[in-house]
Amino acid sequence: TVRPKNEAEHKQLCAFGEYVAEILPKYIQQVQVTCLAELELLIHPDGIIPVLTFLRDHTNAQFKSLADLTAVDVPSRQYRFEIVYNLLSLRFNSRIRVKTYTDELTPVDSAVPVHQAANWYEREVWDMYGVFFANHPDLRRILTDYGFEGHPFRKDFPLSGYVEV
Amino acid sequence: QTTGLVGLAVAENPHERLRILYTKILGVLQNIPKDAAYRKYTEQIVNERFDLVKKETDVQKLQDKLNSGQIEEVILQAESELSLARKMIQWKPWEPLVEEPPSNQWRWPI
Numbered sequence: 330t331v332r333p334k335n336e337a338e339h340k341q342l343c344a345f346g347e348y349v350a351e352i353l354p355k356y357i358q359q360v361q362v363t364c365l366a367e368l369e370l371l372i373h374p375d376g377i378i379p380v381l382t383f384l385r386d387h388t389n390a391q392f393k394s395l396a397d398l399t400a401v402d403v404p405s406r407q408y409r410f411e412i413v414y415n416l417l418s419l420r421f422n423s424r425i426r427v428k429t430y431t432d433e434l435t436p437v438d439s440a441v442p443v444h445q446a447a448n449w450y451e452r453e454v455w456d457m458y459g460v461f462f463a464n465h466p467d468l469r470r471i472l473t474d475y476g477f478e479g480h481p482f483r484k485d486f487p488l489s490g491y492v493e494v
Numbered sequence: 495q496t497t498g499l500v501g502l503a504v505a506e507n508p509h510e511r512l513r514i515l516y517t518k519i520l521g522v523l524q525n526i527p528k529d530a531a532y533r534k535y536t537e538q539i540v541n542e543r544f545d546l547v548k549k550e551t552d553v554q555k556l557q558d559k560l561n562s563g564q565i566e567e568v569i570l571q572a573e574s575e576l577s578l579a580r581k582m583i584q585w586k587p588w589e590p591l592v593e594e595p596p597s598n599q600w601r602w603p604i
Contacts, residue, residue, distance in 0.1 A: 351531040353587040358595050371600050373592050379585045386578035388539050388571055405604060407596045420563070430599055 335366060342368045345423075349383075349390065356380055369426040374437055377412075377429055381443040384416055384425065392416035392425060398440065398450035400458045404484045408432045410460050414440065431460060439465040457482035497566050508565040509547055509556075515572040516544045522579040530588035536579065543568075 339362060346360040346368050356376025361369050372380055384392040397415040408430040416425050431437050439462040440447035451462045452471040459480040462468055470477065479486055495504050505511060519540050526533040543560060550556040553565055562568055598604075 348535070352535065353532075355585075355587045355589045355592055358591065359600055371595070373595070375592055376587070379581070379587055382578060382581060383587070386574040387536075388575055389535070391571065403604060406598055408599060430595065 332365070334364075338366050342366060342423075345390075346370070353380060353383060367424065367426060369428060372427055372429045374412075374429045374431055374435070377414075377427075377438045377440060378443060380427060381414065381416075381440055384427070385443060390418065390425075391420040392418045394419060395440070395444035395446045395450075396424070398447050398454065400454045400460055400482075402458060402482065402484050406430075408435075410458055412437060412454065412460065433459060436461040436463040438463055441465055456480070459483070497564050499564065499566070502564070502566045502570075505566050505569055508553060508569060509551070511569055512547045512565075512572060513544075515569065515576060516540050516547070519572065519576050519579055520544075522576065522583070525583050526579075527588065532582055532588060536575070540575070543572075 342362045346362060349370060350357050350360050353376070356373050356379060357370055358373060359371040361371070363369065370380065384390050394417040395414065396417045397413070399413050401411040401413060403409055403411065410431050410433070412429045412431065414427040416427065418424070429437065437460060439451055441451065441462075442464070448466070449471060451465055452468060454460050455462060455465075455468050456470045456473055457480055473481065479491065481490070497504055520537065523533050523537055523540075546559050547556065550559055557563075557565055557568075560568055562571070
């Protein structure tokens with residue numbers, strides 16, 4: 330069985346995506362709506378804080394809650410890491426995804442000034458992938474062991490690690 | 495007399511507060527170029543709400559007409575819109591795209 334397609338919801342998401350793209354053309358590179366009715370904004374990394382503050386504060390887009398902050402590693406690309414922010418709007422009961430990109434050495438602006446919840450998520454992304462967040466209040470390892478070397482979630486890190494246990 | 499929400503005190507004289515906030519927002523928006531989409535849409539939203547606030551003196555009926563939660567929440571939203579407008583003047587998001595991504599960046603599946 331396949332989920333039935335809700336045309337009205339799809340159209341609404343497309344309209345909202347075009348609305349946001351019209352207001353922030355400086356940072357938004359692409360807008361897409363997935364087949365599962367999820368809106369995604371693809372951003373230039375300079376625009377993380379402006380776009381997240383806009384989505385949090387604007388009246389038509391009160392995405393007050395940061396549900397998730399993760400990264401995706403695609404080693405074949407020039408900018409291998411894709412940072413993904415999942416936001417939830419309680420007022421309008423809708424979700425949105427914001428994606429940025431970076432490579433191993435370029436720091437990315439921290440989302441902590443905008444959403445306090447990003448604190449530990451960014452620590453996890455730093456620990457697991459090695460993406461450095463500028464202006465983070467306390468960026469240190471959170472899940473790996475104290476003397477652990479390497480960033481485990483990268484695609485070139487072997488499954489059973491380098492150290493024998 | 496309570497908002498029903500933790501941490502949000504009841505606002506006395508909400509019409510006055512909203513009037514001040516909306517005039518401030520409109521004043522800040524004047525510093526943005528006239529053709530920017532942000533200015534157009536925000537002015538539309540603020541003017542709609544401002545007219546509703548001016549016409550309706552009863553708090554309960556105003557809450558129903560605005561259809562956006564408690565009046566205190568509307569005040570909070572107006573304050574955040576004001577701070578957003580001030581930050582937008584510095585960021586200038588209406589300019590054209592900063593930098594194009596590499597051609598394979600957003601291709602999925604790879």
